[in-house]
Amino acid sequence: MAKRASVDFVLRPFEGLPGEPDWVAMREVVPSATGTARTTAEHGSRDVVVATALPLGWPALHRADGTLMVALQQNAGSGDASRDLADLLLQAAELPAGTPVTATRLPEPGPRLQDVLDLTVPFEVTVHEGFDWWVGSGIDESEDVRDALDRMNESVIQTERLTSVDAAYRAHMGDKDFLRWAQPHDEQVFLDALARLHARRESGLGDGGSVGRFIGAFRSCGLLVPVWDLDQSVSLEDLDAAVAALGERLDAALAVEGSLDANERRARAGLVARQLTLR
Incomplete structure (x- = not known):
């Protein structure tokens, strides 16, 4: 056979x-x-x-x-x-x-x-x-x-798609709200960029993370999906603005060439430790 x-x-x-x-x-x-x-x-x-x-x-x-x-x-x-x-x-x-x-x-x-x-x-x-x-x-x-x-x-689960960026979704889950934002970038390149922001305490949403706090990421179908724990009182309009601002910071970090410094490497190691793979 x-x-x-x-x-x-x-x-x-x-x-x-x-x-x-x-x-x-x-x-x-x-x-x-x-x-x-x-x-x-x-x-x-x-x-x-x-x-x-x-x-x-x-x-x-x-x-x-x-x-x-x-x-x-x-x-x-x-x-x-x-x-x-x-x-x-x-x-x-x-x-x-x-x-x-x-x-x-x-x-x-x-x-x-x-x-x-x-x-x-x-x-x-x-x-x-x-x-x-x-x-x-x-x-x-x-x-x-x-x-x-x-x-x-x-x-x-009540879910809303943001309009300021692509593939970002707010989910209302009981007494918690989360933002999950699927990224189109190569995983290693994106992790470097996020680490640069995280090392400067700029990976959150809003001033000082007042809108949302970065809590980790999962990997699915070859892409990273970072997750933020959100302030439930924030309107969708204000969340959209905060995500757009973070998107600009990420774009700038993605454009940086060269190796990470010691503080950024530590931040990156912490990010990697908080990753999960779904599929």
């Missing part, structure tokens, strides 16, 4: 896609959101809705209006999330309109999202308060879908 070909592991599966950090954020930290995409002419120039989750755990759907939908928040995979999602899109495209893909499979090597999607189409993200968009977007409202919708709406 011939051995089944396997897909190579890819550390940074969404690299090269428009909005790579938002793909990572939607996969890991945003409960309910959708993003826009389109397949290439070779694959029919089909409109695609990239979703955090779909009803009943469907991995993909060929909607009744012809739109393809694919869910990012899936645990099983081949080791290359881009290949897995492309395979699901292609499966959905072959199904009759109104039919979901109901189970995932481990694909063999083949086209990835970078091959299937038109890379000139911006990835525009809309964050939703709950999952009512399932019905509003043309998904049939069966009893099972309605039950799943009610369950998901009960557990959704």
Whole structure:
């Protein structure tokens, strides 16, 4: 029996896609959101809705209006999330309109999202308060879908996307608010820049960290996602301004050439110690 070909592991599966950090954020930290995409002419120039989750755990759907939908928040995979999602899109495209893909499979090597999607189409993200968009977007409202919708709406974490920078999301989690900001930069380069700021006590948000305090970072899909513990009383507008100011400081730090000094190296070691890897 011939051995089944396997897909190579890819550390940074969404690299090269428009909005790579938002793909990572939607996969890991945003409960309910959708993003826009389109397949290439070779694959029919089909409109695609990239979703955090779909009803009943469907991995993909060929909607009744012809739109393809694919869910990012899936645990099983081949080791290359881009290949897995492309395979699901292609499966959905072959199904009759109104039919979901109901189970995932481990694909063999083949086209990835970078091959299937038109890379000139911006990835525009809309964050939703709950999952009512399932019905509003043309998904049939069966009893099972309605039950799943009610369950998901009960557990959704209120999340807001900032406008001053890309891929930054505020999450309201009980008596805590957090900012999680997926970074597009090479991990080592970004850590050096953040260490320069941290050594000068400039890694927080607002004057002296009054808006938010940097508490660590996690790594997912090859990108770093720093996290800040926020003052819950701060408005979204003021948070946006504080994040924009931090973004300017980070840009300046990223432009610095040369080695870190001793204080910055100590700061960097502390940053690395507070990292986690999700996927």
